[in-house]
Amino acid sequence: MADCVGVDLDKRTCTVDGCDLPCRARGYCNRHYLRFRRFGDPLYAAQRPGVAECSIQDCGRDAKVKGWCWTHYGRWRRTGDPLKVIELQPRPSQPCDVSTCPQLARAKGLCNTHYSRLVRTGTAEERGGRRECSVGECPRIHRARGYCAMHLQRVYKYGEPGPAFPLAADGLPRRGNNGYVLLTIEGRRVAEHRLVMERALGRRLRADENVHHVNGNKGDNRIENLELWSTWQPSGQRVTDKVRWAEELLRQYAPELLHSQPISARS
Known part of the structure; x- marks a missing residue:
């Protein structure tokens, strides 16, 4: 070589x-x-x-x-030696911990049947049927280790099952990718600052309206920190168009300032 x-x-x-x-x-x-x-x-x-x-x-x-x-x-x-014979230690002939089972124990004092049942259902005794999740007030069907799929995933990820309801349940906040606090209300995902403004106004926001944070903190959704902004603009720059736009703006937000006669432009 x-x-x-x-x-x-x-x-x-x-x-x-x-x-x-x-x-x-x-x-x-x-x-x-x-x-x-x-x-x-x-x-x-x-x-x-x-x-x-x-x-x-x-x-x-x-x-x-x-x-x-x-x-x-x-x-x-x-x-470290391919010729060295490994002597296998004999397994102890301990019976299964389930009193009615005649098989020998394989893991955690249980036979293969009851140990696999323990892993699947969280108990070696119960057999058959559909069990519910062991977390209180959780109506979901058991999947493994006594938990439903949602709580089992939380145990693997966080080490504890957490509350019975999903983390995106009604009223629970979640921060979106854009920094705004989001809520799920009756299955509808809404921004918290818009919801606070809608409740203060007693109506839904229009398509041309948005809510501004005074201090710039998107997580501070106190009504004192929110301002209602309108992005609606007139279609042109003629005086008559501006007057019509001003009249419509007063009609929406300050109708008490309108005169008894409609405002019209003088030629």
Whole structure:
């Protein structure tokens, strides 16, 4: 094999004679490096074409990793010696903790049947039927470990199931991506500052109206910090158009300022 030490990194080739492929690791190209990792020899496949056998004498099994079969490779992984036989410790013949079960215990004092039932339903005793979530006031169907799917996900993520209702339930705030506080009211997602203004006005906001935060804090939705703005504008710049727009604006927000006769422009 040729030596590639001292050669520029981008010009190094495989150290196997006759192979001009670029180096990947340990002086080998990708193909010979994979052979080296699997069989312990970069030329192993070329020396023994077809299905290779385990390198342990009289084994006869197919080679899988580093020239060994799965049995000898597993021994090497656990003990460092592929020839060392691992003595398995006999399992204690303890009966299942369920009094009526004649099977032997496999995990947590339970047999396979009752242990799998414990994982699925949260109890080894109960069998069949549909159970509800163990979180109080949660009407959802149990899925695993005594919880429904929603509370089970919270346990995995936060370590506790949390309240019975979804975090996006009616009245519970959630900060949106734009910084505004959002609420879910009767299935409708609304911004809290708009809802506060609508309740103060006693009506729904029009399409040309928006709510401005005086101090710039989008989370401060006190009515004292909110202003009603109108984005409606006239369609032109003629005097008559401006007068009509002003008349409509007074009719919407200050009808008491209107005279008994409609305001009209003088020609």
